[in-house]
Amino acid sequence: MSTPTNPVPGGPRHVAIIMDGNGRWATQRGRPRLFGHHAGAKRVREVVESCPEFGVEYLTIFAFSTENWKRTQVEIAGLMSLFRRYISKETRSLSEFGVRVRFIGDRVRLDKKLTRLMSELEEATSCNTRVHLTIALNYGGRDEVARATHRLAQDVASGKLDPDSVDEETLPKYLDTYVLPDPDLVIRTSGEARISNFLLWQSAYAEYEFIDTLWPDFSREEFGRLCAAYGGRDRRFGAAIG
Numbered sequence: 001m002s003t004p005t006n007p008v009p010g011g012p013r014h015v016a017i018i019m020d021g022n023g024r025w026a027t028q029r030g031r032p033r034l035f036g037h038h039a040g041a042k043r044v045r046e047v048v049e050s051c052p053e054f055g056v057e058y059l060t061i062f063a064f065s066t067e068n069w070k071r072t073q074v075e076i077a078g079l080m081s082l083f084r085r086y087i088s089k090e091t092r093s094l095s096e097f098g099v100r101v102r103f104i105g106d107r108v109r110l111d112k113k114l115t116r117l118m119s120e121l122e123e124a125t126s127c128n129t130r131v132h133l134t135i136a137l138n139y140g141g142r143d144e145v146a147r148a149t150h151r152l153a154q155d156v157a158s159g160k161l162d163p164d165s166v167d168e169e170t171l172p173k174y175l176d177t178y179v180l181p182d183p184d185l186v187i188r189t190s191g192e193a194r195i196s197n198f199l200l201w202q203s204a205y206a207e208y209e210f211i212d213t214l215w216p217d218f219s220r221e222e223f224g225r226l227c228a229a230y231g232g233r234d235r236r237f238g239a240a241i242g
Contacts, residue, residue: 007055008224010231012184014058016206017047018198021190021214034078039216041086048099050220051131054227058132058180062198066106066140080114083137087117091124098130104176105139106147134180141200148174177202185230189215 019040026036044061051059064079094101103118110118118137151174155161161170172178182202186195191212195203209226213219 007053008227008231011055011227012207012230013056014060014181014183014185015051015056015227016060016062016183016186016199016203018062018186018188018196019044019215019218020188020192020196022216024190025214025216033075034082036216037079037082041082043216043218044086045090045093046220047218047223048094048131048133049097050223053220054224056131056227058134058183060104060134060136060177060180060183060199062136062139062196064105064137064139065197066138066143067197069109080111084114084117087114087121091121094121094133095125095128098128099125100128100130100132101125102132102134102179103137104134104144105137106143107138110138132180134177136198139176139198141197144176145171145201148176172201175201182206185209185226187211187226189213189218 022036022040023033024036025039026033029035048059051057063083068079069076101121103122107115107118148171152161152166152171156163156166177199180202182204183199183206185208186199186203186206187209188195189211191210193210195208199206207230209229211222211226213222
């Protein structure tokens with residue numbers, strides 16, 4: 001485990017990552033796609049451990065989207081097995097490093113063993129504060145907003161919420177990320193320049209970095225470089241140039 005050394009001045013407090021390119025990385029090596037997913041899971045640990053070094057308090061990673069169910073049953077089954085194994089294997093090290101883990105997304109479609117492990121990991125790390133790791137699993141931005149709107153509508157219908165009081169500050173309280181700050185920086189690996197239905201509401205004013213590196217090749221050094229580049233940006237949030 002790494003030790004915090006030199007936080008990036010003005011760096012991002014919350015980084016979100018679309019971890020793309022596992023399958024391509026494996027194919028380039030003549031291996032099955034699941035080989036790439038296993039390599040990508042190992043990369044997660046390195047990035048999590050480097051967060052304190054760069055002053056990143058919150059890290060959100062896109063592990064499995066609501067659209068990923070369109071993949072082959074073999075790949076889906078392999079990914080679900082990988083998630084279960086990752087949680088079982090990493091619970092102790094995550095807790096010892098001071099990582100608090102949360103999961104966002106719709107758990108209804110996930111198998112009961114996986115959701116039990118997810119809940120146990122959340123509970124086991126609930127008192128940690130060094131790094132807040134959020135894993136988006138069976139997550140989609142539109143699905144999240146739809147579920148949040150449904151809950152909001154139920155509260156209006158039951159009289160718990162005055163419809164005249166609903167504004168842009170209301171909906172975030174119903175989102176999966178309601179306890180998290182909005183991301184400052186969103187990184188997508190593998191050369192694709194799209195956001196793929198990830199944190200649509202929360203990323204309204206995030207800075208984006210689309211990089212060519214495939215996720216299993218993403219390094220601590222590149223992560224640090226991107227955090228440092230963020231620190232040099234002029235973020236005006238819609239205000240006029242000075």
